Amino acid sequence: MDPASRSSVIIVGAGISGICAAKVLAENGVEDILILEATDRIGGRIRKEAFGGVSVELGAGWIVGVGGKVPNPVWELAAKSSLRTCFSDYSNARYNIYDRSGKIFPSGLAADSYKKAVDSAIENLRNQQETDRSGDFSRDAEPPSTPKTPIDLAIDFILHDFEMPEVQPISTFLDYGEREFLVADERGYEDLLYKMAQDFLFTSEGKILDSRLQLNKVVREIQHSRSGVTITTEDGCVYDANYAILSVSIGVLQSDLISFRPSMPRWKMEAIEKLDVMVYTKIFLKFPYKFWPCGPEKEFFIYAHERRGYYTFWQHMENAYPGSNILVVTLTNGESKRVENQPDEETLKEAMEVLRDMFGPDIPNATDILVPRWWNNRFQRGSYSNYPAIINHQVVQSIKAPVGRIFFTGEHTSERFNGYVHGGYLAGLDTSKALLEEMRKEKERNSQNQSFLLEPLLALTLTQTDSSVSGSVQHKSDIPNHLHLSGKLSIPGPIS
Numbered sequence: 001m002d003p004a005s006r007s008s009v010i011i012v013g014a015g016i017s018g019i020c021a022a023k024v025l026a027e028n029g030v031e032d033i034l035i036l037e038a039t040d041r042i043g044g045r046i047r048k049e050a051f052g053g054v055s056v057e058l059g060a061g062w063i064v065g066v067g068g069k070v071p072n073p074v075w076e077l078a079a080k081s082s083l084r085t086c087f088s089d090y091s092n093a094r095y096n097i098y099d100r101s102g103k104i105f106p107s108g109l110a111a112d113s114y115k116k117a118v119d120s121a122i123e124n125l126r127n128q129q130e131t132d133r134s135g136d137f138s139r140d141a142e143p144p145s146t147p148k149t150p151i152d153l154a155i156d157f158i159l160h161d162f163e164m165p166e167v168q169p170i171s172t173f174l175d176y177g178e179r180e181f182l183v184a185d186e187r188g189y190e191d192l193l194y195k196m197a198q199d200f201l202f203t204s205e206g207k208i209l210d211s212r213l214q215l216n217k218v219v220r221e222i223q224h225s226r227s228g229v230t231i232t233t234e235d236g237c238v239y240d241a242n243y244a245i246l247s248v249s250i251g252v253l254q255s256d257l258i259s260f261r262p263s264m265p266r267w268k269m270e271a272i273e274k275l276d277v278m279v280y281t282k283i284f285l286k287f288p289y290k291f292w293p294c295g296p297e298k299e300f301f302i303y304a305h306e307r308r309g310y311y312t313f314w315q316h317m318e319n320a321y322p323g324s325n326i327l328v329v330t331l332t333n334g335e336s337k338r339v340e341n342q343p344d345e346e347t348l349k350e351a352m353e354v355l356r357d358m359f360g361p362d363i364p365n366a367t368d369i370l371v372p373r374w375w376n377n378r379f380q381r382g383s384y385s386n387y388p389a390i391i392n393h394q395v396v397q398s399i400k401a402p403v404g405r406i407f408f409t410g411e412h413t414s415e416r417f418n419g420y421v422h423g424g425y426l427a428g429l430d431t432s433k434a435l436l437e438e439m440r441k442e443k444e445r446n447s448q449n450q451s452f453l454l455e456p457l458l459a460l461t462l463t464q465t466d467s468s469v470s471g472s473v474q475h476k477s478d479i480p481n482h483l484h485l486s487g488k489l490s491i492p493g494p495i496s
């Protein structure tokens, strides 16, 4: 092995967590890093695409958690980039619920249904907590009422798949505030990542030209031992490093894309398997003109169908891009997987039928459709992690704990903010700090070992070369200069 080609740290994945971890390492003097990214771009699940004359966000779209006592770090990055955003308010969506004949449900009915769903969710959580506390899993808790009517199903969907997918209270809202802002900028949400990358990678004319970022490098195998890691990519390249940071998604960790030699320990695999993967798909539709209501409190609207989650949640993009004539419908989990596996023309047909139910037969056909496929993407295998409502703290610790020289990062390792961009960002910070600490300790251990190994040698050398001090205690200051435990004799550590 050519020692010159050995990096201090290889970071696998260039999403926000990987880029953030790399930046912190570089800022702390660990500059011989290498970032291996499977795709041809940085950003991962933060990804824009040109559609219908504007820039749409296929992955993360909102900066969630703004306006609280503590500033959300992603909101701060957005401000630094002067990213254009617009305020989103979902709370009125429940008053814009259409039935299949295009009538809007009375607001009283929607409010009752919403209250019923919230009560049932809270009861369900209490039951689970009680079962967890008592440890009596045989006791059948009273099952919470299951939604059956189209309006109840629609409300259940927006509550569980949008507003309350996570354990209450929601840490993001507690810490950073309850406001959410949609990124509406031609440069895309991903501009934040380019700005971060610019701080430590060589860039020119908006392009990253630094050889420490290697794109189109699909990591397939990680060998690890007490002395280092060896990473093999799909194109047959082999890279050596002292440490690795793995920032791939929980879906990728649950798949067989990357094999480990030796395999991951059981505690790690069991923890990885415990996390759910949420699939969340925003389907974009472009129209020749708009036919949906606009104006205050009309940004979001709901379609109530007997099938839960069937083209339920709609948003127009007039606030973000006035005159763009774009609608977005969001599907999740089973419905996401179903449409991913069918041709886009079929999805377009289904979406148009739903829109004609709501707005009548005379509306124009969409001229274009965009269906992201996060589930079938082997570098993602889903949209984000979803911690079970009751999760053992130990499981979270195991998910982020390093295995030997492999450190783990990514939104799924953030106990408080998993599933969010700020979760990925903060995970990157945490992991790199933990690794820097480990590197510091390793350097310390090495120099201790070095002195331990050198002690007898020194004693021997000194008795032979300086008989005048024989019998007296030899102090470090008495040792001839060339034998001092200088940087030259100690093993060079990764932190300069």
Ligand SMILES: Cc1cc2nc3c(=O)[nH]c(=O)nc-3n(C[C@H](O)[C@H](O)[C@H](O)COP(=O)(O)OP(=O)(O)OC[C@H]3O[C@@H](n4cnc5c(N)ncnc54)[C@H](O)[C@@H]3O)c2cc1C
Residues within 6 Å of the ligand: 012, 013, 014, 015, 016, 017, 018, 036, 037, 038, 039, 042, 043, 044, 045, 046, 058, 059, 060, 061, 062, 063, 064, 217, 218, 219, 220, 247, 248, 249, 252, 257, 258, 280, 281, 282, 374, 378, 379, 380, 382, 383, 384, 409, 410, 411, 412, 418, 419, 420, 421, 422, 423, 424
């Ligand atoms: C549809 C959707 C909507 C979302 N909406 C929001 C939102 O509105 N607000 C919000 O805050 N969050 C949202 N999120 C979540 C947010 O996008 C993620 O939490 C965050 O971007 C995750 O960053 P990460 O660095 O952990 O992972 P990633 O961004 O997934 O980075 C991991 C990187 O690893 C690479 N990789 C994978 N396998 C390999 C391999 N074998 N070899 C090399 N590289 C590999 C991937 O290509 C990727 O670039 C959304 C996500 C999705 C998908």
